[in-house]
Amino acid sequence: MSARHPRAPARPRMVVGISGASGFVYGVRLLELLRALEVETHLVVTRSALLTMAHETPYKLADVIDRATHYHRADDMAAGIASGSFRALGMIVAPCSMKSLAEIATGVSSTLLTRAADVTLKERRPLVLMARETPFTLAHLRNMQAVTEMGAIVAPPVPAFYARPNTLDDMIDHTLGRVLDLFGLDAGTALRWGEEALPALVRTPPTLDKETT
Known part of the structure; x- marks a missing residue:
């Protein structure tokens, strides 16, 4: 009897992690942009991120889940994204706390977020960590070096002022x-040096001005 093979995903998938660092809005807006690009998103939010959400934004968890295609609890280690057999373009952690960075750097997976990141690395898929902290300690820098050597990309959310x-x-x-x-993936939101600005994707709804109930 032949083995059964699942069909390829109907559309591209992206795993999106939101950890407890400052900058919760990056994860929310990322989900909006990926939806506009018709990318299927699999979201995981850590417990610490929920505290940041409450301090920094008007959102409730239901508002964030509504922007994702699928939501997975941070303690659900049996979720599909915890397995290397789950096919995806890769994973973005937006923002990435220093705790999550340290777990990824050392192979410790105490949450589904860091387990999914570990899986992304072992399957040699792109892993982008929007590390958020300043100033950095030597431990932070060493962890960034470690994940970079493993194949991840550390992309702190540093503003580009040439975009005015x-x-x-x-x-x-x-x-x-x-x-x-x-x-x-071209979201149409990046001003490219030496090129004319293109109309950005319509922001629906505004990231910071949305009123929630």
């Missing part, structure tokens, strides 16, 4: 546009 952003939303969109470039 008018709002915080502009800065967020440009940064995420450059992150998505790493996967060959």
